[in-house]
Amino acid sequence: MTPVQPTPPFPFNAGPVLLKIGGNDIDNPAFLCELAAYVAALDRPAVIVHGGGKEIGQLQTALGIAPQWVDGLRVTDEATLSVVEMVLCGSVNKRLVRQLIAAGVDAQGLSGTDRGLLRGVRLQHPGGDLGRVGTITAVRAEVLLDLLAAGVTPVIAPLALGEDGGAYNVNADHAAEAIAVAIGAAQIVFLTNVRAVLVDGIPQPALSAAQAQALIASGVISRGMIPKVQMALHAVAQGIPQAVITDLAGLQSGGGTLFHNGGSAATATVSAGLEAAAAR
Numbered sequence: 448m449t450p451v452q453p454t455p456p457f458p459f460n461a462g463p464v465l466l467k468i469g470g471n472d473i474d475n476p477a478f479l480c481e482l483a484a485y486v487a488a489l490d491r492p493a494v495i496v497h498g499g500g501k502e503i504g505q506l507q508t509a510l511g512i513a514p515q516w517v518d519g520l521r522v523t524d525e526a527t528l529s530v531v532e533m534v535l536c537g538s539v540n541k542r543l544v545r546q547l548i549a550a551g552v553d554a555q556g557l558s559g560t561d562r563g564l565l566r567g568v569r570l571q572h573p574g575g576d577l578g579r580v581g582t583i584t585a586v587r588a589e590v591l592l593d594l595l596a597a598g599v600t601p602v603i604a605p606l607a608l609g610e611d612g613g614a615y616n617v618n619a620d621h622a623a624e625a626i627a628v629a630i631g632a633a634q635i636v637f638l639t640n641v642r643a644v645l646v647d648g649i650p651q652p653a654l655s656a657a658q659a660q661a662l663i664a665s666g667v668i669s670r671g672m673i674p675k676v677q678m679a680l681h682a683v684a685q686g687i688p689q690a691v692i693t694d695l696a697g698l699q700s701g702g703g704t705l706f707h708n709g710g711s712a713a714t715a716t717v718s719a720g721l722e723a724a725a726a727r
């Protein structure tokens with residue numbers, strides 16, 4: 448008898464999924480539990496990049512450092528960089544890895560500096576000096592592809608190694624996009640704490656580059672949503688077939704805002720794929 452082959456639930460099954468997990472819910476045990484179950488049920492490789500902005504802000508405040516932002520990017524002096532590294536590579540990364548392993552995922556935590564996975568230089572930002580905030584210049588994709596081939600799920604804290612041997616704080620959305628492109632991801636999902644990009648409170652099912660840029664220019668898209676939308680647009684411009692911004696419930700039900708480099712067929716297939724994944 449011919450064995451039944453499982454039907455791939457995703458239309459773009461040629462590459463891994465890049466899952467960027469925002470930091471707003473990453474301290475919520477129920478969220479972590481559901482997220483880990485979702486990852487465990489995926490039938491294709493995943494690379495996870497996480498944020499941790501909320502907990503970085505909490506530790507900054509506890510240490511008497513006032514968080515400062517420019518266009519959704521954290522101004523990072525040396526003291527803040529220490530906090531960023533402690534929170535991202537320490538408590539947040541390890542908490543995520545523990546939860547994934549408990550769900551049966553062979554997860555391994557990595558800082559972007561480990562094995563020189565992410566190399567970076569200081570980000571020159573038109574809005575002002577951001578300190579030790581970096582932009583990624585190179586990704587050692589083979590490190591991740593080897594782990595994926597071995598069935599390991601990499602869980603990456605977004606820091607980059609500078610030429611001076613120091614670390615750079617990299618916005619997690621920026622890191623996720625660079626990694627997705629480097630590994631040839633089939634899809635990038637920005638998991639955050641809102642269902643979708645909202646306009647007057649209404650979730651947007653899809654946005655073109657022109658629409659998104661206009662919403663940024665008019666201030667409808669603001670703060671942490673700016674780098675997320677920019678990176679979703681950049682990802683599809685770089686050849687990633689689909690980018691989605693949503694929350695966990697949206698991921699499970701096929702909701703969220705879709706950015707894609709195809710026509711209406713791509714819109715339909717991403718929903719079908721996400722729904723199929725949620726149904727398992």
Ligand SMILES: Nc1ncnc2c1ncn2[C@@H]1O[C@H](COP(=O)(O)OP(=O)(O)OP(=O)(O)O)[C@@H](O)[C@H]1O
Nearest residue numbers: 469470498499500619639644645667668669671672
């Ligand atoms: N038009 C918009 N639609 C939806 N959310 C928006 C919009 N404009 C700004 N935001 C804000 O963007 C936030 C998401 O970005 P934020 O940086 O806080 O989360 P994250 O990127 O998921 O987490 P982290 O920065 O820790 O990785 C939302 O909670 C919301 O407050």
Ligand SMILES: [Mg+2]
Nearest residue numbers: 469498500671
């Ligand atoms: Mg953010």
